[in-house]
Amino acid sequence: MTTYTPASARSLAQRLTPIARSARAYYALTKPRVVSLIVLTAVIGMFLATPGMVPPLLLVAATAGIALGVAFLAHAIAIYLAYSDALARRTFRFSITYLAALFAALLVDHYLAR
Numbered sequence: 001m002t003t004y005t006p007a008s009a010r011s012l013a014q015r016l017t018p019i020a021r022s023a024r025a026y027y028a029l030t031k032p033r034v035v036s037l038i039v040l041t042a043v044i045g046m047f048l049a050t051p052g053m054v055p056p057l058l059l060v061a062a063t064a065g066i067a068l069g070v071a072f073l074a075h076a077i078a079i080y081l082a083y084s085d086a087l088a089r090r091t092f093r094f095s096i097t098y099l100a101a102l103f104a105a106l107l108v109d110h111y112l113a114r
Helices: 006-014 018-029 032-049 056-092 096-112
Strands: none
Touching: 018 056, 032 056
């Protein structure tokens, strides 16, 4: 019988296959807490929109479709934001000192132009 201690748990986590690690990373990118709130809001909207009970098959199909669509959208936004942030860093080399110097130059230009 194997007992799991923190050391054996770490070695178990290290033995995860690359597929399991990438699935876990993808799941984290889909923002599951946000997706669950959006799905809950959609389900409540479905119940409020129908005068009686929502048909069970329609409820399950619509909920699954909404969850998959929102998860895909969250993942796509994460990819786009990572790309646009990297592009901004590469193109402009933003830093706090650069922005402060730019702001100071604009203030000086504004007050000297009078």
